[in-house]
Amino acid sequence: MGGVSGAGGPAGESARDPGLQPERTRLAWRRTTLSATVVAVLAGKQAVHDGVTGVGVLGAALSALVWVGFLVVAHGRMRELGGVGRPGALGVGRAWAVVGCGVALAGFGVAVVW
Template identity: 40%
Template sequence: MAPSERPARDPGLQPERTALSWRRTIMSAIAADILIWRGWFQALTGAGGGAADNTAQVVGMGVCASVAALTTIILVLCAVARIKVLHSGTAALESEARIAAPALTLRTASAAIVALAAATVSAIALGM
């Protein structure tokens, strides 16, 4: 079908559904961040109870907290970019290339989720 014969695209509620799903993902990432940072602060203060020399745990939890914060920032940037494209209006989404999410955005968000999961598992293993 030629582009001129194609019916006008009706996005319906797709932009809103996509925005809501990104927001849920970000809220989940923030919840994991809070728990990891809490574990790091407990390791810093020695409130976790354990050996007096817990330098390895503090450093490990600090790395996990840093990775968690960085991945959440990356997810927020990916979400903002995608939501901005979807809310730009139907005229901007007429071409097929604009409707689908760019591969770089998907790969970046996927890598951030995997890194956050690894940081969470590592924090749990370190005794969060």
């Protein structure tokens, strides 16, 4: 009889207590946002430190643009997690946007350093 929960089936799911999971997830989004901020700032610093070149400035500008896009997605998700009740799942489009922002930040960081 494995897999039977003490919640009592479907009636118990409506009374589900999420505990601290939404808060932990919100904190993870904040840490990831901080990491993206550090990458964007370092890209800008590196572009200024190496002198103003076209590739460096373009990489830093694109890093800042991607960073703003990531902030929009992350802030929206953190707001959802801060609400009352069980938050919905992260949508596929927003998940791809986050992945794309991460890959783009890495690529632009390499372009600035290169």
